[in-house]
Amino acid sequence: AQTVTQSQPEMSVQEAETVTLSCTYDTSESDYYLFWYKQPPSRQMILVIRQEAYKQQNATENRFSVNFQKAAKSFSLKISDSQLGDAAMYFCAYKGGPTRANSKLTFGKGITLSVRP
């Protein structure tokens, strides 16, 4: 079974600075997808960024980018120019390749990010 590990329960960053959130995963599959979701206090999970395992290029969405290291099974999220609105819980998630059995996401335990003004 696939597992997703987020070993840092909490992190803090100064506004306008850069922070990196770590995630590792374990799988025997070669084709899969990885995601970072944000959960603000409203509890509604929002997709931040996604990465296809077969793509070597790291995904980027505005201030958010990933460092995807397939051999190391590592998928970290970098937030640049941190803003107060980035304060939330962040979850790393894994989904296997395109078959019905793989349609559910496996989540890590999450990391609480606080942003200091």
Add this chain to the structure above:
Amino acid sequence: GAGVSQSPSNKVTEKGKDVELRCDPISGHTALYWYRQSLGQGLEFLIYFQGNSAPDKSGLPSDRFSAERTGGSVSTLTIQRTQQEDSAVYLCASSLNPTSITGELFFGEGSRLTVL
């Protein structure tokens, strides 16, 4: 509606009572998921519905938990004889194309269940 709607937002119940949690997915989304989020834990998969296929119930923790999806739309998660360890936030999500990278999950705001 524009997003995934869940009700109730908060539910307090006594141990041993049954509870029903409702999820109204985004119109047209064929896939519907239930996850449980306990304090200090990640999101635990419970059950997955896809169209008319048999649901994937592999995540249901006990036979006290059941879920149904009527007419391929609204879903109800039922917990019978609730226990204190059932206290958690129950999140529902829906997806238009769950097997692809673009099959983003859209989540509701969850139902917080407290069992006294």
